[in-house]
Amino acid sequence: MRALLLDGSGRDGFTSAMCASCSEALEDSGWGAEVVRLCDLDLRHCTGCSACLEGGECVIGDGMRGVMDSFEGCDLLVLACPIRFSGPSSILKAAMDRFQPYWRRGRARGGFSAAMVCGGGPRPDFSPSVRMFRAFSITVGLEWAGCLEVPGTDGMAPADAGPPAREFGLGLAGIAARGPAGGIV
Numbered sequence: 001m002r003a004l005l006l007d008g009s010g011r012d013g014f015t016s017a018m019c020a021s022c023s024e025a026l027e028d029s030g031w032g033a034e035v036v037r038l039c040d041l042d043l044r045h046c047t048g049c050s051a052c053l054e055g056g057e058c059v060i061g062d063g064m065r066g067v068m069d070s071f072e073g074c075d076l077l078v079l080a081c082p083i084r085f086s087g088p089s090s091i092l093k094a095a096m097d098r099f100q101p102y103w104r105r106g107r108a109r110g111g112f113s114a115a116m117v118c119g120g121g122p123r124p125d126f127s128p129s130v131r132m133f134r135a136f137s138i139t140v141g142l143e144w145a146g147c148l149e150v151p152g153t154d155g156m157a158p159a160d161a162g163p164p165a166r167e168f169g170l171g172l173a174g175i176a177a178r179g180p181a182g183g184i185v
């Protein structure tokens with residue numbers, strides 16, 4: 001089983017710590033796990049040209065090509081980001097928009113998706129992001145397996161986000177055994 005984790009932060013902080021711990025937990029459970037730091041890629045915006053709806057592929061030749069190759073081979077996609085103004089980071093959202101080819105062809109793809117979000121405030125509103133992640137998952141043909149929400153990061157060190165992310169990763173690893181409709185919350 002393979003997992004692809006998309007790190008949608010712009011720096012090496014809480015999101016990166018969550019991705020590292022989650023991927024380590026998946027690997028400890030026998031999974032292969034790849035973390036992609038989206039901010040390191042040449043990543044352009046979806047223009048809405050609709051070429052992908054005709055030909056099935058995105059015509060933009062940038063860093064998303066490699067992400068799509070990894071996505072094709074994965075059983076679990078994990079979207080990870082800090083929330084920004086109560087939504088997902090624009091880095092992650094730009095990558096999500098580039099999954100538009102799956103709007104038409106992806107519903108029968110199979111596999112799972114999950115998310116990890118962090119926010120600096122004591123009570124961040126994660127719900128707009130989680131709603132978006134769930135809708136995205138349905139659209140690209142993945143079964144939603146749940147979201148880890150880490151609030152209060154302004155008073156924490158990035159390493160503090162590791163233990164909950166590890167526990168979340170161990171839970172995600174179990175979805176393979178439980179199969180479809182076996183997500184965690």
Ligand SMILES: Cc1cc2nc3c(=O)[nH]c(=O)nc-3n(C[C@H](O)[C@H](O)[C@H](O)COP(=O)(O)O)c2cc1C
Nearest residue numbers: 009013014015082083084085086119120121124153
């Ligand atoms: C532009 C911007 C907007 C933010 N908006 C929110 C917000 O709406 N709610 C919140 O709790 N934290 C907000 N934060 C704080 C980040 O979510 C928080 O610092 C997070 O831990 C950063 O994660 P990172 O270390 O992975 O980049 C914002 C930070 C930035 C830079």
